[in-house]
Structure formats: structure tokens, C-alpha cells
Amino acid sequence: MINDIKKDAEGRMKKSIEALGSNFNKIRTGRAHPSILDGVMVSYYGSDTPLSQVANVTVEDARTLSVTPWEKNLVPDIEKAIMKSDLGLNPSTAGSVIRIPMPMLTEETRKNFIRQAKGEAENARVAIRNVRRDALAEVKALEKEKQISEDDERRAGDEIQKLTDKYIAEVEKVLSVKEKDLMEI
Secondary structure (H helix, E strand, O other): OHHHHHHHHHHHHHHHHHHHHHHHHHOOOOOOOHHHHOOOEEEEOOEEEEHHHOEEEEEEEOOEEEEEEOOHHHHHHHHHHHHHOOOOOOOEEEOOEEEEEOOOOOHHHHHHHHHHHHHHHHHHHHHHHHHHHHHHHHHHHHHHOOOOOHHHHHHHHHHHHHHHHHHHHHHHHHHHHHHHHHHOO
16 A cells, blocks of 8 residues: 555656646757747637647758748638747748747846746646645555554665655756756857
């Protein structure tokens, strides 16, 4: 029972790290990367569809993304969706290809992106601590129902805390990599 609780907690903590990684991908650096546009939704026949499902997104060079829609009539909708997204990008169209130049990051925008990254990291830490709280509550309930001893409860609590520390350290590592990436010129 205790192992099931630990496995569940570890799985949920891993998901928090994965979510942090995908949130970090949405924070743009000075380089072009297709994952920057992952959150962009395009109106496609009346429903919002992810950009990656209606167009091909490629890196043209270090500072330019190229979006090629699968249907030519989607070009204006894709342009609108990119401009509406809060990424601060200005697409330009040449026929059926949309080019998106990545603007240089100023010191101020870098600091804002780092602040945003720190906020995302804090959300991940909170999520991991919530998983710990839930797991400890489950272990406590088992002890209350006399299914495990107090020693087992204490041991499980220590193991859950070690898991928590491991994943919070992982959050710190991922955050420092992202900060370094953002400060690169």
C-alpha cells in the first residue's frame, strides 16, 4: 500500500516537471524554436485547433520561424492567431508561407521572461508540495485505520519527503538552465 502511494506521488511529481518544461517552452528566448507556437490556437472551421495541426512549423534560420499552412485559405487566420497570442511576434506573409522573425530581446524583456519563468517554477514547486501533502495524508489515514504501524508511517513520510526534495531540486535545475538560456545574447 505504501509503495502504491509513493509510486502515485512520484508519477504526479514527474508530471509537474513535464508541465514546467512545456510552460518554459512557451517563454521565448532569442532563438527560433517551433515549440514557441505550441499554445497558438487557430480558428479552423469554427473550432479552435492547435497551430501544429493545421500547418507545418519549421525553423528557417536561428532567428526566423516558417509556418506553411496545409490549406491556403488558412493564412489570414493563422496570422491573426499569432498576432493575438501574447508572444509579441509579428508575422509577415509571402504567398502561402508565413515567416515569423524573432525580435531581439532587450534587457527589460529578458528580466520579464525570467520573472515569468520563476513564477512557473514556483507553481511547479507548489504542485509538488501538494502531491507530498496528499501522499502524507493517505499514509496517515492508513495508520489511523491501523493498517500500518507508526514506524511504517514515519518511514513512508521520510521517503515521501526525499522524493519531494529530489523533484524540487529538479525544478531548480530546470529553472537555472532556462535563466541561463534567457540571459544569453
